[in-house]
Amino acid sequence: MSSAKKYINRDLSWLEFNRRVLEEAEDAGTPLLERFQFLSIVQSNLDEFMSVRVAGLQAQSKTGYLKTDFTGYTPQGLIKRLMKRTTRMVRDQYRTYRELLRLLTKEGVTLTTFRDLNEEQQASMTDYFKRIIYPVLTPMAVDQSRPFPLLHSKELYLAVILKQEEMSLEEDEKKTFCAIVQVPSILARTVVVPGRRNSRKLSYLLLEDLIKEHIGLLFSGYRNEAVHAFRVTRNSDLALNEEGVEDLLQEIEKELRRRRRGLPVRLEVEKGIHPDALELLSEELELEDDMFDEIDGPLDLGFLSKFVGMLPNYDHLRYAKYEPVYPAEFDEAEDMLSVLREKDVLVYHPYESFEVVNDFILEAAADPNVMAIKMTLYRVSVNSVLIQALASAAESGKQVTVVVEIKARFDEARNIAWARQLEKAGCHVVYGLVGLKTHAKITLVVRREADTLRRYVHVGTGNYNENTARLYTDVGLFTSHPDIGADATALFNEMTGYSTPHQWSSFAVAPIGLKPKLFELIDREIGHALAGRQARIVAKMNSLSNQSMIDKLYEASQAGVTIELIVRGVCCLRPGVPGLSDNIRVISIVDRYLEHARILSVAGGGEAEVYLSSADWMTRNLSRRVELMCPVYDQGLRLMLMNVLHMNLQDNVKAHELQSTGTYQRVTNQNLPLRSQFEAADIPLWKSIATAIK
Numbered sequence: 001m002s003s004a005k006k007y008i009n010r011d012l013s014w015l016e017f018n019r020r021v022l023e024e025a026e027d028a029g030t031p032l033l034e035r036f037q038f039l040s041i042v043q044s045n046l047d048e049f050m051s052v053r054v055a056g057l058q059a060q061s062k063t064g065y066l067k068t069d070f071t072g073y074t075p076q077g078l079i080k081r082l083m084k085r086t087t088r089m090v091r092d093q094y095r096t097y098r099e100l101l102r103l104l105t106k107e108g109v110t111l112t113t114f115r116d117l118n119e120e121q122q123a124s125m126t127d128y129f130k131r132i133i134y135p136v137l138t139p140m141a142v143d144q145s146r147p148f149p150l151l152h153s154k155e156l157y158l159a160v161i162l163k164q165e166e167m168s169l170e171e172d173e174k175k176t177f178c179a180i181v182q183v184p185s186i187l188a189r190t191v192v193v194p195g196r197r198n199s200r201k202l203s204y205l206l207l208e209d210l211i212k213e214h215i216g217l218l219f220s221g222y223r224n225e226a227v228h229a230f231r232v233t234r235n236s237d238l239a240l241n242e243e244g245v246e247d248l249l250q251e252i253e254k255e256l257r258r259r260r261r262g263l264p265v266r267l268e269v270e271k272g273i274h275p276d277a278l279e280l281l282s283e284e285l286e287l288e289d290d291m292f293d294e295i296d297g298p299l300d301l302g303f304l305s306k307f308v309g310m311l312p313n314y315d316h317l318r319y320a321k322y323e324p325v326y327p328a329e330f331d332e333a334e335d336m337l338s339v340l341r342e343k344d345v346l347v348y349h350p351y352e353s354f355e356v357v358n359d360f361i362l363e364a365a366a367d368p369n370v371m372a373i374k375m376t377l378y379r380v381s382v383n384s385v386l387i388q389a390l391a392s393a394a395e396s397g398k399q400v401t402v403v404v405e406i407k408a409r410f411d412e413a414r415n416i417a418w419a420r421q422l423e424k425a426g427c428h429v430v431y432g433l434v435g436l437k438t439h440a441k442i443t444l445v446v447r448r449e450a451d452t453l454r455r456y457v458h459v460g461t462g463n464y465n466e467n468t469a470r471l472y473t474d475v476g477l478f479t480s481h482p483d484i485g486a487d488a489t490a491l492f493n494e495m496t497g498y499s500t501p502h503q504w505s506s507f508a509v510a511p512i513g514l515k516p517k518l519f520e521l522i523d524r525e526i527g528h529a530l531a532g533r534q535a536r537i538v539a540k541m542n543s544l545s546n547q548s549m550i551d552k553l554y555e556a557s558q559a560g561v562t563i564e565l566i567v568r569g570v571c572c573l574r575p576g577v578p579g580l581s582d583n584i585r586v587i588s589i590v591d592r593y594l595e596h597a598r599i600l601s602v603a604g605g606g607e608a609e610v611y612l613s614s615a616d617w618m619t620r621n622l623s624r625r626v627e628l629m630c631p632v633y634d635q636g637l638r639l640m641l642m643n644v645l646h647m648n649l650q651d652n653v654k655a656h657e658l659q660s661t662g663t664y665q666r667v668t669n670q671n672l673p674l675r676s677q678f679e680a681a682d683i684p685l686w687k688s689i690a691t692a693i694k
Contacts, residue, residue, distance in 0.1 A: 001580065003072035008572045008662045010071070010545045011053055011078060015085050016664060017569040018045050020590045020656055022089065025096050032107065032317040033308040034592070035100055040305035042093055046086070047154055047233060047302070054082060055235035055265045058291075070547045071572065083290045094297040097304075108201045109311060114213040117193060117203075124194045125205060129214045136184045137211065139218045141177070148284045149180060153234035153262065156183040156208060156300060159277035160215060162222040176225065176276050181218065183208045183229070189303035202311070206298055226274035230281060231299045235262035267292035268299050319592055322681060324353035324470065336363055336478070337447065340456055344479040346637045348644065349462065350593060351681050354469035357476065358385045360458055364445040365393035371453065372399035372446040374492045376438055379463040380418055386464055387418055391425035400427040403495050405438045430496045433626065436511060438495060440628035441614045444488040455485030459630045461597045461612050472596040473677070475612050475641065481506070481633055495626065510615060510627035517629065518549065518617075521602050521609075522556050528605045529560040536603040538645045540566040542596060543616040544573055557583040566648045567658075568595040570618075576660040586658035587667065589651055591677045599641055600629070610638040643686040651676040 024030055025038035060075040068074050073081075101111060114125060139160075140149045151157060162177040184207075191210055193203040212227045264285040269278060271294050282292070308314075315321070329345045330336050336359060339345065347356055362385070364370045373393050380387065394400040404419040406412055419429045432438040441460040446453055462474030479485075483505040490502040491509060501512055508517035522537065529535035537556065544550065544565065550573045557563055563584040565573070575584040589595050598613040615627035632638050648655070653675040656664035680686060 001577075003068070003070055005577070006574060006580070007071040007547070007550065008574055009069070009073055009078065010570050010572055011049075011057075011082055012085070012662065013545075013570045013572060014049060014053070015082065015089065016662070017588070017590075018042055018049070019089060020588060020664060021045065022093060022096065024590055025100070026092075031319055032100065032103055033311065033314060034317075034319055035096075036104075036304045036308040039093060039097055039100070040302050042089075043301040043304075046089075048236075050233045050266045051153065051236035051262075054079065055237060055263070057082075058265060059235070059263075080290065087293060090293055090295065093301065094295065097297055097301060107314070107317065109314075110201065110203050111190070112193065112203045112205060114205060114209060118196065121193055121196070121203075125191070125210060126214065128191065129210055130217075133184070133187065133207070133211060134214070134217060136187065137181055137218060140180045140182075142179065142280065143177070148280075150261065151180075151232045151285075152182075153232060153236060154300070155185060156229060156231055157181065158183060158208060158211065158215070158227050159230055159273065159281065160219070160227050161225040161274045161276055162219055163225055165221055165223050177222065178277060178280050179219065181211065181215070183211060188306070190307050204307070208298070226277065228270040228273040228277060229299050230270065230273065230277075231268045232264050232285060233266040233268075234264055237262075265291065268295050269293070270299060271296045322350070324350050324355075325683060326353050327356050330356055330359070335367075336360055337367070337445075337456055337480075340478055340480045341454070344477065344481065344632075344634045344637055346632070346634075346640055347476045347478070348597075348680065348683075348686075349469045349474045349476070350471065351683055354466045357458065357460075357464065357469075358389070358466065360445075360456075360478065361386050361389040361393075361443065364447075364456075365389045365396070365398070367447065369448045370398060370445055371448055372401070372444075374401040374403075374444040374446075374488075375464070376403045376405070376440050376442055376495075377415070377418065377464055378405045378437075378439055378441065379465050379468070380415070381465045381467040382414075384418070384464075385466065387421065390427055391422060394422070394426035401430065401492060401496060402427050403430045403432060403438050403492070405432050428496070433495065436624060436626055437620075438626040439614050439621065440491070440509075440626050442488060442491065442628060444485070444492060446489075454480060455482070455488060456480050457484050457488045459484070459612065459628065461599070461614060472594045473680070475597045475599060475644070477612060477630065477632060477637070479633075484630065484633075491628070506631050506633075508611075508629040510621060510625055511623045514613075514615060514627055514629055515546075515549070515622045518600075519552055521600075522552050522561075524604070525561045525602055526556050526559040528603065529556070533605045534603045535559075535561040535605075536601075537561060537563045538566075538601040538642075538649070539564075539617075540595075540597055540599040540645060540648060541616045542568050542598070543570040543618050545570050545618045546622055547572075547619075549617045549622070553584060554580055557581045564649055566595075566645065571658055574660055574662065575658055581660075587649065587651070587655045588658065588664060589648060589655050589676060591654040591675070593677055595648075597644075599645060601638075601642055601645055608638060608642065610641045612641070640687050643688075644680065647674070647676040647679045647686060650674050 021038055022042050025035045057075045057079050066074055142148050158181040160179045187207055189207050190204040191207060193205055208229050215224050215227050264287055267287050327347050330339055333339045364373050390400050402422050404415050406415045423429050443458040445456040458478050460476040462472055487504050487507040508514045525535045525537055544567050553563055565586045567586055568588055571586055575581050575586045600611045602609050610632045611629050613629035615621040621627050651674055652667045652669050653673050655667040657667050658664055
């Protein structure tokens with residue numbers, strides 16, 4: 001069987017995922033303002049895809065790299081397919097945008113043009129331009145004495161074509177001048193227009209349209225021939241050579257400065273852009289024809305998220321507000337640690353509040369009997385309670401160790417700032433391991449109790465970020481199980497000091513032990529299947545792209561193991577191929593919240609084992625990161641997690657099933673509608689052991 005028939009290409013699979021996000025924007029059953037939010041997500045997803053994945057392929061192509069990947073594609077051939085599909089997606093994205101604008105207008109909100117305003121409104125907008133916008137603008141001429149400026153990645157610019165007012169007719173036909181004006185990102189992209197008399201409708205102008213109307217004020221003595229928006233996306237991946245670096249933090253700061261000068265990957269231009277402007281941009285940015293998109297609408301629809309988010313009195317066009325509940329296990333307890341001495345506790349965000357994680361650290365920081373707090377941080381919110389709690393604990397004399405991953409893409413600068421703040425407070429800060437990203441999510445609290453020390457652990461599938469915890473579905477386990485506590489201590493020792501690989505009692509840890517553990521579990525299920533016993537694997541993750549993991553799942557399918565995968569994004573496994581993957585089903589759920597939990601359930605011949613993890617089944621997670629998979633020992637909690645998996649597998653509203661062709665079809669059947677995220681909001685339902693699917 002050829003590679004193309006056996007596997008789905010990772011990047012083509014990612015475009016299929018973004019297509020499913022776009023379908024949420026197209027779905028008339030999604031509240032109107034939420035449909036705009038999904039359009040914004042499509043844009044931000046595509047920006048990152050271009051600046052990282054496509055950028056990497058272009059770099060390979062320019063060096064003449066001709067080898068095929070394990071799915072059968074060369075960089076050159078893959079780029080062509082990606083750009084062709086991206087162009088179609090962008091076309092559908094803007095068609096949807098125009099449709100949603102029409103629906104929004106019916107609700108009394110319009111994105112209008114300057115020339116559609118009455119005289120009073122125009123005068124008000126002109127005054128706003130002169131007072132607020134004009135002082136911020138910087139016209140940048142491009143000529144022999146003034147070189148082409150550095151264009152920042154993903155910022156919005158205007159290309160202005162000018163002619164001198166006092167020119168002969170012959171000169172006028174030949175000579176044009178070009179200038180570039182950055183649309184200031186420090187200002188809101190949409191400007192509210194004063195309402196018409198006796199009208200309750202809300203009108204907004206796009207910032208770039210207001211600048212276009214008054215562009216002549218920036219170029220006295222010249223007349224404006226054309227003004228069009230454009231936007232450049234650059235290679236944003238960091239090229240770190242960690243082996244020879246003396247100070248990793250300083251090296252990353254240098255790379256962040258270099259990122260602004262990354263090679264251009266994509267140029268988006270407004271439809272109808274002046275040919276002189278397009279020629280200048282193409283020459284200066286050295287872009288091929290297939291590297292630019294002509295956009296019929298406003299560039300960068302990422303602004304839609306803030307725009308619809310600030311609309312007042314339109315809650316009826318949004319999802320009903322959901323307030324996460326505080327976990328009942330801790331709600332009436334005097335302190336959390338006393339609960340954990342008696343039992344383990346499972347929490348499921350965002351249905352259960354992330355405040356419970358904050359409180360765990362806050363209580364530990366304030367407890368005089370707590371000796372040490374150790375924690376990993378990958379992505380943290382701007383105003384993090386956790387950072388303040390850790391700093392407070394260190395200042396009170398506790399041993400506080402924080403492994404901060406300063407290589408977390410696009411969060412590097414923020415994490416460097418957190419690291420320095422923690423160091424000032426007296427925390428011992430470790431910047432991860434050379435050549436590896438620390439992606440495990442774990443906190444260890446060591447407390448003196450009577451004549452001994454007890455260890456309390458939190459292990460999660462998601463980041464310690466209270467903002468994304470309201471938007472992502474993630475699972476967290478609180479426990480004082482001695483085996484988990486001992487492994488947590490060993491893990492931090494390996495990350496912060498010199499230690500030979502530990503003989504784990506409970507954990508499986510990448511980059512050395514996680515993949516072998518997964519293979520061991522799959523091989524065990526293969527043995528059960530061959531012996532005629534129950535053999536089933538259910539796994540939930542964000543992405544599945546590691547070739548050897550896929551091959552192992554194919555082997556299990558051929559042996560008769562039933563495999564059900566819930567993979568939100570990239571999936572390179574091709575299900576339903578006769579003789580290869582007949583017993584494998586793959587679904588993806590895209591809904592109100594971003595599905596982010598990683599959960600694994602294996603039948604174990606009848607007695608199911610359940611694990612939660614920080615790792616997807618991708619090569620980078622299994623071999624280039626510090627990742628963690630932790631067993632759930634409590635039988636009741638295992639059944640709760642199996643309930644979560646079962647709800648996902650039964651979803652027939654927001655689930656899509658992957659076909660052997662590589663495309664996805666929405667799951668529909670004759671059963672009553674079941675929307676797993678709405679079911680999960682009913683916490684007693686999935687936490688009730690009585691309803692568990694064994």
